[in-house]
Amino acid sequence: MLEVDRVSHAYGKHAVVRDLSFNLAPGEIACLLGSSGCGKTTMLRLIAGFEQPSAGSIRLNGVTIASEKSQIPAEARRIGMVFQDYALFPHLSTADNIGFGLRGKFPKGRTALALATRRRIDEMLELIGLAEHGARYPHELSGGQQQRVALARALAPQPHLLLLDEPFSNLDVELRERLSLEVRDILKRAGMAAILVTHDQNEAFAVADMVGIMREGCIEQWDTPYNLYHRPATRHVADFIGQGVFLPGEVLSRQIVEVELGRLDCDVPLDCGSSCAECQRDCRLDVLLRPDDVIHDDASNVKAEVIAKAFRGAEFLYTLRLASGAQVLSLVPSHHNHAIGEKIGIRLDVDHVVTFQQEQ
């Protein structure tokens, strides 16, 4: 329903979005994830209509809404937006805020209009669980409540698409987790296609069906959260998503690589670069090891020294030094409380072996 086709945008000479493409299916929730300055918010503003692309086009339900030549104004796109600071109207009550986008949406005489608007407002207040708060003003609501009102206000006029710009960044961590699930639930119940922009991967994974990892104005990988974690396409994605280290490995055959901790079977052919077409022995690769790939096992012959540990409640995140001096991370249930300096047995349990060519 939304097709972003090779869109570029520059502020002056500085290209912020470069040749960016992706598609969104009806009812799908996508997320643009990246650190600040990667162009994710600009991409959102391009879709919303607050910026015009310098190249490429954006189509919504088959209609071109933006290209370098023409541009449908933001107010005519029927694209809702939830802003980072919510931008609730401070001079209007919660109900009036939610009803704001409904002005003139039910053109059937004044009474019918007032009734339909009223009904829709009540429906939205119900949806966000603030049925009793319609008469309150934004400053009388908590941050989480304001956030939900902003969502309801954007959803009320039934837009084709909803954009959310860092919608949880002003909330404390606990509320952020709860609300991100709640927002996903509300969007799914409304069948609303949405694009979320954030720098927080937990948020992205909690809310989105598809996530695009953005870097320097480009999407590096557009995939499901599961694949981003387990099958990162680039070193940067592997680094950015989750934790982990790269351990040097030696290629033994087309699908077997050996690292210090043992041999790993790979379910896709290894690719060690342009230098060898058919991979030979002795080629070297970097193997991504996530903390959950390294298992603590007292029975194992391979020992590693604990050099740092972080308590996470249910688990410890240990930083371990191998015999060679290389370091790996390991997530271990927290009843295994080992002291720094202690040597513990470890083994590998890797479901998806992810390798990258070694950096020169």
Add this chain to the structure above:
Amino acid sequence: MLALDFAFFTPDVISGYIVKGFIFSLQLTIVAMLGGIVLGTLLALMRLSGKTWLVMPAAAYVNTMRSVPLVMVILWFFLLIPLVIGRPLGAETSALITFTLFEAAYYSEIMRAGIQSVSRGQVAAGYALGMSYRQTMGLVVLPQAFRNMLPVLLTQTIILFQDTSLVYAIGAYDLLKGFEIAGKNFNRPVETYLVAAVLYFIISFSLSMLVRKLQQRIAIVR
């Protein structure tokens, strides 16, 4: 030794000389305030439109009005308008027009600051909800700008009330003129000017106190 005698200030004198002038001063203040705010808001929108052909004339108008002493503007309008329309205009009508046009320049600067005090996110939110420029301005930005600037607008109105006494230059019958005539007729100019000063002070000072109260209330809501 100053011998003051206020005995001649009977209710008859007040209703005969003062009330008429007081009503005109109030009328002038209210007309110039409402007209000035409406016109000033339009000027502010022009200056913020980003379109040169709107920005330039509005800026020229505001800067000119703000650079000329009010009493000169009053005089010039009084002398010029009859030349333009070909017949004399009463001092009172002339004052009403002059003050509206003059105050618009000051109110426009206040409204401009008020509009700029509303964050750009509010405008974007209006557009994202399908509102046009006009609706976004009228329903989102201006109500907030007006509320934020209400204390300043009212302070300007108090100054305007004091400035209305300048119509004395063209002989319009305002509050001060009422006192002046009473003073001449009873040969008590010192007493009448003294009472006039006290009256202007009481009105202006109590209005300023009201504005201060209002300012505190608005600060809480924001």
